[in-house]
Structure formats: structure tokens, C-alpha cells
Amino acid sequence: MSKVTLSLTSILEAIEKIENYTKEFSTADDFYHDEKSFDATMMQFVVIGEMISKLDESFKKEHSNIPWQKIKGFRNIVAHNYFGIDADEIWDIIKNRIKPLKSEIEDLISTF
Template identity: 45%
Template sequence: MSKRHRKLLLEDILESGNKIYNYVYGYDFDTFVIDERTRDAVVRNFEIIGEASNRIDVDFKNQHSDIPWARLRGLRNRIIHEYFGIDFELVWHIIQNDLNPLLKKVETLYENIETQS
């Protein structure tokens, strides 16, 4: 399997984060929690965010330690391994409070990264 360039992985994070916002646009928690399709789409995109962050090389992560790489991977692992036990209140909290600051940091990295590693 070929390694994807870190810029593409950052792009995956940005695209998935933006999809999450599009999926829940206009929703409150009660609407989100009863909409199975939206929940599934959001969970899938958090999985992608976690997987992309996991595949970014360690040196790059160490240089950009202000991004919670381990937490992103941890969320992905919780979602994949405990699907029936997902805490949707936690997922909603992350969407409302943590996702936007994360995407801003990742976008800054994405815009400034060289295409060659």
C-alpha cells in the first residue's frame, strides 16, 4: 500500500469535518440523535478524520503538537470498536465545541505545507 502525502491526509480531515457540519446544519441535538442517517454519516466522517490523523507521520505530529492527534485517533477507535455504545452527546459536544477550532488549525497547516515531504 502506498503512503498518502500528509497534505492529502490533512485534506481528508478538512473535507470530513466540513461534511459533518453540512450534515448537521440547522440541527439541534434532539434532531441529530433521532436521525439515523445523519448519525451514521457523522460517525463515518469522524472515523475518516481519526484514520487520516493516525496515518500522518510522527515527526509532523510532533512539530504540530497543538493538534490533538492522539485524541482524534482515540475517538476513531472508540467509534469503530464500540459502535453500539457510541455516546452521541459526546459526539454532539465535539461537533459544537471542538471541531471548528480543530479545522481552523488543520486548514492553516494545509495552506502552509509543502507538497513535497
């Protein structure tokens, strides 16, 4: 398995864990107050950012339809400003941005 495929697969696995950890919650508040699920989900956002940093810049430029830098920047917020995280913002990302990212990563993996 190539370095790119390994990184993309790790991103996909992290997304699937986020989906699994959050599926039982119906509101940001419920999710935020379940410490284990919230913490586990935040760790998966860190994993996604770490895997993005392992991708070559040329690969990211070639697939610029994915906002790599923005996603990696979000990882930095999670890692360095953990106690300042807005649960509603996280919830919005989980509910509205994870599925499209998952589809794009799956499409990329299918090309290898």
C-alpha cells in the first residue's frame, strides 16, 4: 500500500469512527455533554489532520477540490485550543461536511 493510499485510508477510517461515535446524538448539546464520545471524536479530527500533513503538497494541489489546509487548520484548533471549541461548530461539521469529505476520499482511494 502506498503512502498516499495509507493516509487516505486512515482519513476514511477516522471519518467512519466519527460517524459511529456521533450517530446516537440528535443535538450538539447532547453530543458535547457525552465526554467519551466528544473526546473520541475530537481525537479522530486530530488523526485526519495528521494524515493530511503526510500527503505530498503536489498530491494536495492535484486534488484541490478538497480543502486540505482548512481541514488541517481545524485539527490545529482541536489540538491547541481544545477548551475553546464551539460544540455547535463541531456539530455542523459532523452533520454537514463529513459525508461529502468521506465521498471525496472514497473516490480518491478508488483511483489507486
